[in-house]
Amino acid sequence: MRFTTPTELADKSATLASTDRKIKKRVLVCSGTGCAALGAFEVFDALVEAADGAKLDLQIELAPCADHAEPLYATKTGCQGFCQVGPLVHIQPDDILYTKVTPKKAREIVEQTLQQGKVIDKLLYKNPETGERIAERSKIPFYQNQTTIALEGCGRVAAESLDAYLAAGGFAPLAKALTLTPEAIIGEVVESGLRGRGGGGFATGRKWRSCVAAEGDERFVICNGDEGDPGAFMDCCIMEGDPYRVLEGMIICALAVGAKRGFIYVRNEYPRAVSRLQAAIDACRAAGLLGDNILGSDLDFDIRISRGGGAFVCGESSALMRSIEGNVGEPRAKYVRSVAKGLYDKPTVLNNVETFACVPAIIRERGKWFRQLGTEGSAGTKAFCLVGKVVNTGLIEVPMGTPLRDVVFGVGGGIINDRPFKAVQTGGPSGGCLSEEHLDLPVDFDALTAAGSMMGSGGMIVMDDHTCMVDVARYFLKFLLEESCGKCVPCREGIFQLHAMLDAFAKGEGKTGDLAKLERLAEDVQVGALCGLGKSAPNPVLSTLRNFRDEYEAHIERKKCPAGVCQAITTFLIDAEKCTGCMLCIKACPTEAITGQKKKLHAINQELCTKCGACRLVCKDDAVVTT
Amino acid sequence: MTQILIDNRKFNAEEGETILEVARRNQIDIPTLCHHEALEAVGACRLCTVEITGEDWNGSTKLVSACLYPVEEGLIVQTRSEGVLRLRQTVLDLLMARCPESTVIRDLATQHGQVTEYQQFTDGSKCIMCYLCVRACAKLGCHAISAVNRGTLKEVAPPFHEHAESCVGCGTCATICPTGHIEMVDTAETRTIWKREFEFVTCKVCGEPLITKAYRDYALENRRLPNDYYTVCSACKKSELSGHFARLSL
Amino acid sequence: MAAGPAVDMKAIEGVLGNHPRGATDALVHLLQDIQEAVNYLPEEAIRAAADHLEVPLGKVYAVATFYKAFSLKPRGKTIVKVCLGTTCHIRGAPVVVEDFQHGLGIGPGETTSDMKYTLEVVNCVGACALAPVVIAGEKYLADVKPGTILKRLSKGK
């Protein structure tokens, strides 16, 4: 139906919510990428089949998507976060979370839990430290330490259903905003202290205000969903898992700044996000939430999706705007800010997905509420993708200011195989590496910047002692080398040379004095490049140099990679004292370079060894050593 | 009208002017490679980087490209600060490594005191990706060449790296190229550029090559000039007309 | 241009029809749609796009070569994407890429001569929990151990 007044909307939401409450049991099957790849669809089918046979009064939802008929490829959906132990099945209202569910187990769930109300112990999450099984999702340490605002609805509601969003109170903030003056809306956002979640951390309210102040006959609102940092997929999850929230945030922004047209720029690698958002836009148009006279008011606003073409640099605002205009995504110098001269040279507000997703809650709960979460300079919460060599990989959201240690060891559950912690990389390719001494750092914009890294969009990659920091820096520079647009000299040529130097280090070809050369060039690229991408490109080099200089020196002076990663200067050996002769490494070796018999000492044939590290990865006894 | 300070001297500037414009007008030398007054500034070479600050900046400074930075009241610009000189040198060092064959770049680099040697490219290219040719070609409305690919692989090329279809052989790209990277070979009858061969219009009096036929056709269509202007060379025009004028003045 | 398979001009024209003539800002979209329809961007398609949108051919070519998503060469039946996101990298994805070089003789961006596989390397696909991850066509292959990828590809899991 098409809503012509806010009251109609409120009535409908109330009806939907009350129907919702009558559902006795709700089974949410996570179909995030991780769970889907691990068999969430088969689990879903098995659940439906078993439930059909049992004629149960319940609702099974493939959360957040309802269209499992589509091919697996497309199901990169917003997830319930805890990818590590998927497929996940969440049963409401009991808040039971089953992990690693298989189709066979699905039938068990129907028979035991849904029909008889019994909890199946062996499907529950087991705390690796205590060995204790935990039934309730909210009591699992991974979830316990989280506070969700941007991810409020992600993985909890069917993403393509406007009704589901309305039932959960969606669009009530928009109705509220329509009763406020634009200045009052902006005031609320300013009061909230919300800062851009895309990386720069610019105050959102102030950005909106300057857009209003800028001269122009037309204004645009752009949502940046070109999430390109490797190891970051928060925005993807939000766009796929809760698209209406993003749209609502944009509509409220349009109302505040007086924009009539909006764009969502979605990364090329996220086809599912595109289809989700498109479906949501269509539903909003039909419901009178987009288009002319939204909810019967004077507000006219419509949103178009613009798909990226696979260019990291398009996450940079000026490049993104060029791309929307149908051009090569080359950044421009931002001496005139895009709030004044942005898309088509008109005043433009550009915020990222997570930023817009925070807006409805801010309008609903008031700015003050948001501000009291987080820290002085960084209000609210922040979504992170916790990945790398951490036990609990997944999508998380924690209040700003949470100590890094609580994130890595609390939510994250520590390092895989209890190896020593070495570093956390934050901020993607533009960010930096933090070392052990930073573990007690409160995670917020300013603290991370002060420590030589940055918030970035929220990727958090945990590294253990088997990660080589020279290799990590080289990896990021390789990434940036391929992603640099090639327009300005410091970025195009500078990154090439930085990468070439790191390449030489990894091969053991570094020379004394190279570090100074590396450092100087890195600093010059930092100040000399045209856009934010180029200016931040040397960060991985500079931050690893600062915190792990000894590793660089080992590569250059001793021609050794302490972590045993850089193949050219590493030799894999088996420690005779530790090897138990379990044959695991023999099975893992792709080149059959390891020989040995059961319960006898194994040996590596150096001629055949490609130094891939597979043996070390599988060895349970730490018997594979590198020199 | 605003006032800015460049290298401790006060200058008046119009709103919307760039630092480079004000500096050049007042004979302050800021080196550039990708800048051209008639073409849109791109800020690619970064050679024109200058250091700016303001009275209320609490001593903080910023390096910006002079060709793009619009002046603002009270702006304080240093064109030869330590940071500026260091960056300029690095930019030139990097370009030297990119196109070691270019004498223009080598001279410039030496002039700025080349210090660091980087891994040299060996493809023999002299292109520094200043985009001057691409912008000039677009300015003429031909769009025969463009900057293709990205990153280190970025290069100027015609579509599909084949012969440039919409090229008219005007030679502007070769003329404007600061390093002489663009190859253009002229004979008495033909011009070869971008894998294409163009036939010249020759002077109907002396037979000297004038412009390419394609360029003539382009100019006729886009510049609305009578055909005969193109068929005689300048010297022959003058020679023919001198007789004509002599008769008139009798 | 090397002789590739015959270009499905009908499909391309169909795609062109979905975008208004002269809509210069639709360029990136249009090329994406064409690639979806015919699996790559044949020269004919790039020319047709330039004509249709009234954009100089050079600019269309620049856009087509700038964005990584576009392929100007015909691609194999199955496009195998190896994620090189940070997590995959530190969990061994570079070895997976080497496995392709050893086993099938193709590097990133290359296609087997039987047109069966095209290898692409992509930045983070957002499935870090499955690292290293390979996407074969539409199938996610999780936790790809060194030396196993080719077997898993042929088995499809």
Added chain:
Amino acid sequence: MEKTYTVIPKNCTGCRTCELACSMVKGVDGNLGHSRINIYPTGPDRFMQMTCMQCIDAACVSVCPTDALMRNKETDAVEVVEERCIGCALCETACPFGHIHFDELKGIPLKCDLCGGEPTCVRFCPHRALEMRR
């Protein structure tokens, strides 16, 4: 404009002092080929001085894609703004009288600019065959 550049062919003896003066002032290394004025014999003891007429509706100005040819309001001369020239050489082709010479080396056109209002050729002409007339 106070004065007009005027040629008086009947006074010209073909001594080419004007060409020499011009190329010394405007040319590179005094190369005579760079002179913006040329003398042509038109008959026995008759000569014609050929130089830019600073046309009112100048073809060179209208053909220039970058406004690199601009009229100097004070002298009324059409001048080349070198910094704005991209070297397309259209002006050379466009001039109906052949008065623009495109210098391949510098990549810019050479033409008479009336030396800022006081033409050197006028000053050096020994026979008053060139004058600035009111």
